Amino acid sequence: MAKSMEDLFQGYLTEMTQALAHADRNGPLAEYVTGLLLPLDRKSVEPMAALLAPGSTSTAHQRMHHFVSKSAWSDEALLRAVRSWALPQLAAHDALKVWIVDDTGFPKKGRHSVGVIRQYCGQLGKQDNCQVAVSLSVAGERASLAYRIPTLSASGMGQRSGAPSGSGDSR
Numbered sequence: 001m002a003k004s005m006e007d008l009f010q011g012y013l014t015e016m017t018q019a020l021a022h023a024d025r026n027g028p029l030a031e032y033v034t035g036l037l038l039p040l041d042r043k044s045v046e047p048m049a050a051l052l053a054p055g056s057t058s059t060a061h062q063r064m065h066h067f068v069s070k071s072a073w074s075d076e077a078l079l080r081a082v083r084s085w086a087l088p089q090l091a092a093h094d095a096l097k098v099w100i101v102d103d104t105g106f107p108k109k110g111r112h113s114v115g116v117i118r119q120y121c122g123q124l125g126k127q128d129n130c131q132v133a134v135s136l137s138v139a140g141e142r143a144s145l146a147y148r149i150p151t152l153s154a155s156g157m158g159q160r161s162g163a164p165s166g167s168g169d170s171r
Contacts, residue, residue, distance in 0.1 A: 013030050015085040016082070019077045020078070021077075028067035029067060032045070035051070049061035095140050099139075100139055102134070103134045105119075105121035106121075107128060108129045108130055108131060110129070115131045
């Protein structure tokens with residue numbers, strides 16, 4: 001019998017929470033991942049919290065913000081958990097055929113995010129403030145999976161408005 005989308009999502013969350021290795025982070029992870037799936041223009045914790053917890057937006061915002069910005073957890077362990085859950089799911093429904101190396105530009109209005117510098121941004125077709133990330137994915141005919149965490153391009157590393165070049169300020 002085929003699993004429902006809800007069952008698949010719960011299985012995915014179970015794998016992720018095991019990778020976190022801290023029960024107190026399970027709730028905020030579930031909220032954050034659910035928020036990323038919402039039809040929002042901005043995928044930041046404030047609008048996610050407003051939709052997920054309309055009666056306690058401030059508390060939900062605090063929980064997710066702390067999880068994303070302050071909690072200690074291994075991004076590599078989380079990505080390993082994603083791969084170990086998702087690759088068999090993909091392979092069961094689609095032959096994995098190609099590896100994709102891709103650079104993606106993320107236009108930014110300000111200069112306060114890590115790696116934002118004036119550089120060519122493919123999404124805009126011109127030079128402007130943006131971040132550029134490089135990713136490695138595996139793909140079949142119907143689906144793909146990011147296999148490596150995107151990293152900022154070398155030209156944007158250590159660059160942040162107000163921070164001297166090479167300061168290493170990463171938050």
